[in-house]
Amino acid sequence: MVKYDLDLLKKCANNLMFDMSNDQYNVLLKEFDVLTKQMEVLGEIDGVNDVEPMTFPYPVYTTYLREDVAETPLSKKEALRNAKDVEDGQIVLPKVVG
Amino acid sequence: MNFEAVIGIEIHVEMKTNSKSFSGGPVKFGQEPNTLVAPLDMAFPGTMPILNKQVVINAIRVSNALNMTIDHELWFDRKNYFYSDLPKGFQITQDKRPIGSNGSLTVKLSDGRLKTIEIERLHIEEDTCKQLHLDDITLVDYNRAGTPLIEIVSRPNIRSGEEAMKYVETIRQIVVFAGVSDGKMEEGSMRCDVNVSVRPFGSDKFGTKVEVKNLNSVANVRTAIDYEVERQTKLILSGGAVEQETRRFDEKTQTTIMMRKKTDAVDYKYFTEPNILPIRLSDEFIQNAIDTCPELASSKQERYTSNGLSDEEADQMLQNLLMADYLDECIKVNPKHTKLFWNWITGEATAFLNKKFQSFDKFKVTPDNLEKLINMVENGTLSMKMARQVFEVMCEENKDAEQIASDLGLKQDSNEDEIKKIVEATVDEFPQAVVDFKAGKDRAVGFIVGQIMKKTKGKVNPQIASKLVLEALKSR
Amino acid sequence: MYLGKTVEELHELLVSKKVTPLELTKEAIEALKKEETNAIETICEKEALEFAATLVEPEVDNLFWGIPYVAKDNFSTKDILTTASSEILKDYVPVYDATVITKLKEAKAVLIAKSTLDELAMGGTGTTGHKGTTYNPYDPTHTYKIGGSSCGSASLTAQGIVPFALGSDTGDSVRKPASYAGLVGFKPTWGRISRYGLFPFAPSLDHVAYFTRSVKDSAALLEVLAGEDLAHDATCSVKPVEKYTEGLTGDLKGKKIARIKEIDESVKDKVILEGLDKVQKALEEAGATVEEVNFDQKLLAAVYPAYMIISCAEATSNNANLDGIKFGPRVGEASSYQDVMMNARTNGFSELIRRRFVIGSYSLFKANQEELFLRAQKVRRLIVNKTNEILSQYDAILTPCGGIVRNPFASNSDDVSDRLDIHTIIVENHLGIGNFGGFPSISVPMGLDNGFPFACNIMTKVFTEKETLNIAYAIEKKLGLKNLSTMEVK
Secondary structure, eight states, X not given: OOOOOHHHHHHHHHHTTOOOOHHHHHHHHHHHHHHHHHHHHHTTSTTGGGSOOOOSSSSOOBOOXXXXXXXXXXXXXXXXXXXXXXXXXXXXXXXXXX | OOEEEEEEEEEEEEOOOSBOSSSOOBOOSSOOTTSSOOGGGGTOXXXXXXXXXHHHHHHHHHHHHTXXXXXXXXXXXXXXXXXXXXXXSEEEEOSSSOSEEEEEEEEEOTTSOEEEEXXXXXXXXXXXXXXXXXXXXXXXXXXXXXXXXEEEEEOSOBOSHHHHHHHHHHHHHHHHHTTSOOOOGGGXXXXXXXXXXXXXXXXXXXOOOEEEEXXXXXXXXXXXXXXXXXXXXXXXXXXXXXXXXXXXXXXXTTEEEEEEEOOSOOOOOOEEOTTSOOEEOOHHHHHHHHHTSOOOHHHHHHHHHHTTOOHXXXXXXXXOHHHHHXXXXXXXXXXXXXXXXXXXXXXXXXXXXXXXXXXXXXXXXXXXXXXXXXXXXXXXXXXXXXXXXXXXXXXXSOOOHHHHHHXXXXXXXXXXXXXXXXXXXXXXXXXHHHHHHHTTOTHHHHHHHHHHHHHHTTOBOHHHHHHHHHHHHHHO | OOTTOOHHHHHHHHHTTSSOHHHHHHHHHHHHHHOOSOOEEEEOHHHHHXXXXXXXXXXXXXXXXXXXXXXXXXXXXXXXXXXXXXXXXXXXXXXXXXHHHHHHHHTTOEEEEEEOOSGGGXXXXXXXXXXXXXXXXXXXXXXXXXXXXXXHHHHHHHTTSSSEEEEEOSSSTTHHHHHHHTOEXXXXXXXXXXXXXXOOSOTTTOOEXXXXXXXXXXXXXXXXHBSOBTTTBTTSOOSOOOOGGGGOOOOOTTOEEEEEHHHHTTOOOHHHHHHHXXXXXXXXXXXXXXXXXXXXXXXXXXXXXXXXXXXXXXXXXXXXXXXXXXXXXXXXXXXXXXXXXXXXXXHHSXXXXXXXXXXXXXXXXXXXXXXXXXXXXXXXXXXXXXXXXXXXXXXXXXXXXXXXXXOBTTTXXXXXXXXXXXXXXXXXXXXXXXXXXXXXXXXEXXXXXXXXXXXXXXXXXXXXXXXXXXXXXXXXHHHOOOSOOHHHHO
């Protein structure tokens, strides 16, 4: 497991494209302490390493696949309705480099 | 010290399905920006992915062509990262369980050697948005977002630019002939990233690898790799070290140029996509996808050569799927005329279509009608020259070949009695020819035939004329 | 005056033309405007009145014809502002309707408002929405929580303004507030109701759920909402929808019901244990046998940390689409796309949410997955296996919804803390088992203490909603705690 500290949490937050106040990083650090300790305890539960991780709540599968038929797309107006910066029917961003 | 190159290739193939991987948004190219968007493509909250059946069929077909093991249960994962062209903030892909695994592809090199390239995996995923970079802003178009992709990842057992080129070329042919993609590298519907490193011969360690991007033609794959291998070898020999970096191929200078140094590998935080249940594929479904796959180039090649084309002639046909499709229709009409069809297709037909900037799907001449024309030449009704005249009209409007010939008054005289009369008269006219012939000068035959053609404006069947002239000269 | 009535009662009035949908809608909207618990994001007045006005000829066989309802503001509603009570979506107007919204529209129920929630449904206190705290209508002193995250829907149903309201339930977000608000809160099997259009928190745990004031209304509503949705949500089951209302006999002859020893032992308020005993008696009178079983204290204590890790991990990914580019606010100066995202997300998410995302992201790191995310998923399986083991011998599990009747705001927040004792952790989080295993789980009022309602919970095997509902129905019938609302209290 990667060792965490304030710097790592900050880096982690920035990778998620946001920042927090120093106070919050400290609150988070405490939360990390508690949670990782709890997770350590979970690692000691009988049989925890004898089972597969569970994604779906019960054994389930499907055979359904969508037919390859195009649906009517959104109108351009609708598609862009919630975008704040639009030019020539496209969403504007500061120039993306790299 | 001798070096060997270690090359691995990742190929992204954009599919030409009707709709996107996980939404019903239409897949089309060259449309007005942001007019092909379903709610999922713009990642509107609450939308959920529903996998496209054709995407699975296509992936099965390509996996099969690449001799891969096909998974009977599909699982998807999220690849999480933030980028301006990634609407959801993750890409749905298959990290843990690709639909195709452990394949191989054998290619023929120019020296006749066969090389088998191992393929690690083939998986289904989705494309990102298209960005248009202007001077100070970037415009984002979501039309491409969600377009189906397959990614094919080779193992690093490619050893030269030529092997790489053949590999990419063959995969391109497979996806085009299987109807999966238009395979246009120059337009980005097939994209190659190449990892190149070098190491001393005999070493089993890998050197530092460099990723090369922006390879927009099959030829560039070779050029870029050859350049890169040379660059790295020189660097090492001069005491330098290869750095881990991403480079791009520069068309102008035909070299690779550094884009960025590789920093820490990005952690994509993959996890199972909880909005797509495991999808079970029955044996029947998989077999049916394989059985109904359009014929691939390798099979066409075999069929063409068994119908009398040379390897080179067959290859030429396989450069162009629409052309090959047309030939196939012709072969259905009369397989014995394969070579004759080939002649017309690669000759006059191609010349005509090139002039009109059209492709074979727009070609008006039906195979039936072309067969008629060929037969008219075969049975001597038309000379090749006449046939070309008829063909020109056929290209404009697919009128019956015989009708056109008759409208144009094009008909070769093949009536032996009629021709005999002309032959006798002509021989009479040129007694010197008889003398020459008797003296062993065979060219006298050609001379008389020439005179006959001149006299009849070429309407006499030259084979019959020759035969009769020979007889006439002998009998004098 | 038609407030405070159940769907069933309103239907009778509508069919006999004693009231029209328009009158009902108007009255409900007036009540919305006066309500004082801060439960509303948006009143859809214009849309609701227009739609209600088109409903003229009553549909006798359609229980929901002309019935006003509210939806939690994390259901996508075409052309109606949908904020998920988050600043990052404060001006987001969806381009499509969630499947449940469509189904209710087709049933001609009238959507009158979008209700508040804990921001992005990621909380259980009813305090973290961008509009501030939503209060419990049973507590004019504003001392005790209504719980969350479906706080607004709970409050508006408890006030009798609407007879039912849509919510979502990822850990206990409908079933817990149902307890504090004296409501029937039902979360059917994962995959029974389409999630298309429900803003995701953690898809493997998310459920569409809802509040009613009677079990019968709950059964009837499921008949409307359940069913396949292959065009939009392929995780939604194609199993046929049953006639849930026809299963409501109240007869439990031969049924075996389990009580979990470790959970009962963790209850703080004696009145809750007394309530459970009363429920047990009621069940026995209806023909069932009730027995105590052991679960495993360690496993029960593991529900909360496992839930935190799984839900935060999924949430950080689900909400990565909220980047300020396609929707959401563009804030401040930006000289790169990263700036656009940073500005939108730093200002758009409360600090609690941001902390949750860091936790989730960290547990998904390649180097951490084995010890965090995958371990949590393995613990999830152990807990579900244990539950299924019990459910293989019993028809249902009876538990309290929590350990205390009244939950003061001061007591605890959504922060991860080690100050809580194991009993509190167990009794306040065990409803998450229903999400881990996707089990149908229903909260039914079992008592009132000093005017504050509290509920028990019934959980059964997946896709046995008929069973869940019938047991709840038997409890409701025997205890007589049907159609509670603050109107009666007042």
